[in-house]
Amino acid sequence: MSVDFTSSFKDPALCRGLLDRLHRELDRPLRFMEVCGTHTVAIFQSGIRPLLPEGVRHLSGPGCPVCVTHESEVAAYLQLAERGDVIIATFGDLMRVPGPSGRNLKLAQAQGARIEVVYSSFDALKLAADNPGEKVVFLGIGFETTAPTVAGTVQMARAQGLDNFMVLSFHKLVPPALRALLVDPECAVDAFLLPGHVSTVLGIEPYRFVATEFGTPGVIAGFDPVDILQALLIMVEQRKTGEYGIVNAYRRAVDDAGNPRARQVMDDVFMQSDALWRGIGLLPGSGLVFRPEYARFDAMQRLGLTLPEARDTPGCKCGDVLKGKMQPNECPLFGKACVPAKPVGPCMVSTEGSCAAYYKYNVEA
Secondary structure: OOOOHHHHHHOHHHHHHHHHHHHHHOOOOEEEEEOOHHHHHHHHHOOOHHHOOOOEEEEEOOOOHHHHEOHHHHHHHHHHHOOOOEEEEEOHHHHHOOOHHHOOHHHHHHOOOOEEEOOOHHHHHHHHHHOOOOEEEEEEOOOOOOHHHHHHHHHHHHHHOOOOEEEEEOOEOHHHHHHHHHOOOOOOOOEEEEOHHHHHHHOOHHHHHHHHOOOOOEEEOOOOHHHHHHHHHHHHHHHHHOOOOEEEOOOOOOOOOOOHHHHHHHHHHEEEEEEEEOOOEEEEEEEEEEOHHHHHHEHHHHOOOOOOOOOOOOOOOHHHHHOOOOOHHHOOOEOOOEEOOEOOOHHHOOOOOHHHHHHHOOOOO
């Protein structure tokens, strides 16, 4: 007889005990930010948010890959779609992200652009193998969770001699974004709920500066209600004692050292570079570009692409939402001009976007 040990992380009695303890221990307001789209959804889906003490304020940070993709990067996708000599392979969420003049990849596809929705970079590689006479470009977005997989796919392409496969790499790295938030006095984040998926690759060390330089607690947590409540208690306890550190509270999935093999694959193919983030701007060392030895798989270089100028979407406040300066329902477009069926900004597009979560779960405050 198999035992589902994961059910204990959803146990109502255990959750109630943790909530009661959180109410007792909280001695001052706590503004915590999660930087993972899966945490965004988990917090709303579990019903935890309205049960938290009044002094606990939940902020959604730049943890949704689609949401942080910069306007100029979306414009580059749309320019690429206008070319007749490529097949674009992309994750489905990117299809509906509005670009300049409200255009998106879905509309470009309807107008004849060759765009295929895939579920992984390996699907894109198969597309290239099945179409040897065509150039196939995979739109590479995501954080340290997906970047090693894309890097592994590139290594496979080289091993198989599939030079018609390319990646347009707009991958982002989480730690530089945390630093940018911490140096911005308007963000005023008291503690970070650190991303479980990204941490399976990174481990603890890349987050150390959050505590040592900025005196801010950081807790790596899973996605069940007990995980999240336990993380909040650790944050409260650290602030009470004044002993700040990075705590791995997700040991069933995350090793303190992370996944060295995944990092090695990522570092073999990519190197760090400056990158643009929606709402944040240019962050040093926060992106990944191809190393010279893999240049033939770099769509930017092979196809002579450049990032076009792109203005902020008028009225969209996704940037302020991603920095925790505004709650989604404080945006004047929320639920009016901007709804999931017709999104103005990317935070309403992705299922991991905070605006989409607020709308779906009818959050009013």
